Amino acid sequence: MKPGTTSAACTALLRRDLALTWRRRGDALNPLLFAVIVVALFPFALGPDAQVLERIAAGTIFVAVLLAALLSLDSLFRSDLDDGSLEQLVLSPHPLSLLLACKIAIHWLTTALPLIVIAPLLAMLLHLPDRVLPVLLVALALATPLLSLIGAICVALTVALRRSGMLLTLLVLPLIVPVLIFGAGACNAAQAGLPYGAPLLWLGAWLVLALVLAPLATAAALKISLT
Amino acid sequence: MNADLHEKPPLLQARALAYARNEEPIFGPLDFSLAAGEVVLIEGDNGSGKTTLLKVLSGLLEPTSGEVLLNGVHLTLAKLSHQVALLGHLPGMKLELTTLQNLRFAVGLGGIRPGITPAIALASVGLAGYEDQPLRLLSAGQKKRVALARLLLVPAALWLLDEPYANLDREGIELVNRLLLTHAQRDGAALITSHGAYAYTSGTPRRIALRAQAAQQPASEVHA
Numbered sequence: 001m002k003p004g005t006t007s008a009a010c011t012a013l014l015r016r017d018l019a020l021t022w023r024r025r026g027d028a029l030n031p032l033l034f035a036v037i038v039v040a041l042f043p044f045a046l047g048p049d050a051q052v053l054e055r056i057a058a059g060t061i062f063v064a065v066l067l068a069a070l071l072s073l074d075s076l077f078r079s080d081l082d083d084g085s086l087e088q089l090v091l092s093p094h095p096l097s098l099l100l101a102c103k104i105a106i107h108w109l110t111t112a113l114p115l116i117v118i119a120p121l122l123a124m125l126l127h128l129p130d131r132v133l134p135v136l137l138v139a140l141a142l143a144t145p146l147l148s149l150i151g152a153i154c155v156a157l158t159v160a161l162r163r164s165g166m167l168l169t170l171l172v173l174p175l176i177v178p179v180l181i182f183g184a185g186a187c188n189a190a191q192a193g194l195p196y197g198a199p200l201l202w203l204g205a206w207l208v209l210a211l212v213l214a215p216l217a218t219a220a221a222l223k224i225s226l227t
Numbered sequence: 228m229n230a231d232l233h234e235k236p237p238l239l240q241a242r243a244l245a246y247a248r249n250e251e252p253i254f255g256p257l258d259f260s261l262a263a264g265e266v267v268l269i270e271g272d273n274g275s276g277k278t279t280l281l282k283v284l285s286g287l288l289e290p291t292s293g294e295v296l297l298n299g300v301h302l303t304l305a306k307l308s309h310q311v312a313l314l315g316h317l318p319g320m321k322l323e324l325t326t327l328q329n330l331r332f333a334v335g336l337g338g339i340r341p342g343i344t345p346a347i348a349l350a351s352v353g354l355a356g357y358e359d360q361p362l363r364l365l366s367a368g369q370k371k372r373v374a375l376a377r378l379l380l381v382p383a384a385l386w387l388l389d390e391p392y393a394n395l396d397r398e399g400i401e402l403v404n405r406l407l408l409t410h411a412q413r414d415g416a417a418l419i420t421s422h423g424a425y426a427y428t429s430g431t432p433r434r435i436a437l438r439a440q441a442a443q444q445p446a447s448e449v450h451a
Contacts, residue, residue, distance in 0.1 A: 004338030012335020023323040084317025
């Protein structure tokens, strides 16, 4: 008898979820498209005045990315619950929190990373000054994993409920408001020529905290949901 | 380790096991034990708690009272082992992925028995040539066979099978019986549920009868 190692289990999970995302790549691109559309609509609504757009650029991009991430959260455990894979994950003798951390990592990689990659284009659409762009990218790189981690806890809590979409949104929104304030705040400070290090450091500190605690909380919440 | 070394504890033991959902008893209290090499049939009508019993025995649900011992050790969700494989109503597999991809994932998660590969397991459930077929294209019975192939691969001594005969043709039912027999001969044990329409035909298995709680009759162990 050869019980598998935990690293083998994590690798298998990562490979399976990547393969699944590739099979469902149309769905996976949905959040990306959503964010691009939201940002692209602003110049139409507000007019092409560069000064106006410049002022709202960072905030708009942040809100669009956050909403796009929210859109994709519900699918995090949904299909696994529906086809029984989640039961098998919970029953595997490996630490559930570690397996879920892998799932969250894949979720971030497939939904948030494309958004960060396309962020320079969004910034260009809204005339964001070039010197603010690096700050925006760093802020997004810190804020989006936080979203995936916080979101995962909420999804785990609500996944077993039948119409969980509304409840999930209500649960997640208050939790991500601070992320939005600090992320967009850093960009606004950089744009105004003020020091922007502190909000970024705060985001980084929360991210470290969430990286350690969120998978544990997600695992606990999921076990409650399944019983 | 201790004095128990001479007297090996049974593979699975349930003591006064009962489960209630929202104060409403689902089954129990049940007492039974399962030794290596045994196949036991859990019989009961629809709604008598067969599926719930298997979930409790796998550790997925916490029993309301009583305890489950696996090789003499308490079984909880926090301390699962490679010893148990659960085959539920849901296949636990991805329709978008091929049969081989699904089995490779199961092996990654659960480990593998020596001397078998996913391809061999597929062939032994009669699905040779379907390695690269997405699961979505298979029939319900074929999906069940893939799920059975998973059982062959993972190194679990105790199989908990929920309605393994559902969706299977006559040949498939024989296949399940053959797999169970081989598993029992390799010192494995299995608990299978059935609502009575199909039956385990190899030999005369021990039966545990579950009755709907409305009948107000305690579940009893019947030796067939």
